[in-house]
Amino acid sequence: MKIRVYYEDTDTGGVVYHSNYLNFCERARSDAFFKKDMTPVLQNGHFVARKLEADYVTSAKLGDILDITTELTQMKAASFILCQTIYRDNKKIFSLSITLAYITFEGKPQKIDVDTNDLILSLFDV
Amino acid sequence: MKIRVYYEDTDTGGVVYHSNYLNFCERARSDAFFKKDMTPVLQNGHFVARKLEADYVTSAKLGDILDITTELTQMKAASFILCQTIYRDNKKIFSLSITLAYITFEGKPQKIDVDTNDLILSLFDV
């Protein structure tokens, strides 16, 4: 997935505001659904960020074109972990490890059912 | 209502990103509810921006403290108009006229019922 950096993504420091890299990664996660003509809004629950670790290597600037890769690194009973990396000109500028937990619409953690498990496996590269 | 300008509000041009002044005004509208221990989420429908006119006088910068005033300028059958002004050090830097239309949860325009009309009148200065 390619993302262009616009004014809204930057701050007065002249570079992309630190939390917006997380937004870019979220777009890539949603795009995995959109590419299959699906929506990230599921029937039996939804996934929320439970934990994340981010490494900032270099800053992106207005006009930059960024590439994002997303890899499924672990599938658990009630969550899964993705490793997402942002590149500019093939150089890594940011990486994220994010744990997404499956919860009910009331916000309770729940086990990932078989269909949802298969869906996740089909959406992301291992 | 006072608002501090943070990094997230600015862009690489060194000033507040143009659409964020609208966010500041929205905070002031919601605050009218919060100050009365109410929520802007209503029972019978909700208000959405239908039309707005904005004038940008001077730019705000990181660290600025802004004051926002909100005035009800017109009450209509299915909408109302607010005039909101942002000041820095008592000088106007931005003004907004916004028409908020009342719609059903299905998104259809609807007349403002008496209770909601009274609520709006009680929330905003005329």
Next chain:
Amino acid sequence: MKIRVYYEDTDTGGVVYHSNYLNFCERARSDAFFKKDMTPVLQNGHFVARKLEADYVTSAKLGDILDITTELTQMKAASFILCQTIYRDNKKIFSLSITLAYITFEGKPQKIDVDTNDLILSLFDV
């Protein structure tokens, strides 16, 4: 220009947050530069929003693909006016008229020089 609606663009009302349509329009303005391998950051000054009028017709939702058109409607000595329209499935959902004023790096209004005038004319459809 096509824009996909992501989670970050929406709010708890279930639709795109009202000021984000302005962001989408800004992306389209910057894209006019990027498409010509140029940057919207100019040599002798920059353009800032001076005035805008926005009409909201229908709300966009998560996953929507939006089209944005941009048209130059007026060229003035120190500013120009663009009319931008956002469509979903060929139906207009939002329109914006925005006056962009040319200012010096110190923030003073200035006349648009001939080169910049020609640039603007070359970037946007009339």
Next chain:
Amino acid sequence: MKIRVYYEDTDTGGVVYHSNYLNFCERARSDAFFKKDMTPVLQNGHFVARKLEADYVTSAKLGDILDITTELTQMKAASFILCQTIYRDNKKIFSLSITLAYITFEGKPQKIDVDTNDLILSLFDV
């Protein structure tokens, strides 16, 4: 520091968008400067996020009032680590450990000079 959750902070999932908790924490860091009538824009360089770890415990919703605490957990030669926690009604809903690296205006890592070191120590609780 107290923060109110507004529409702009939420997404269509009905809760605060995951990266906005980082924005809230950034506001608290900048506020440490503002409270002393200082600006986070320094003379000899600036601090950028180098690494962060975030834990999401519970979601915040529109209208929530959040408290943020900030604690300096480690001072290094060229960076420092803050632990920031967001509470709602005295219950922890989010925590962040963020490493802020000192860089030159050209973006190179640099040692934290004595004055800047003292400043950091004076701004944040240990």
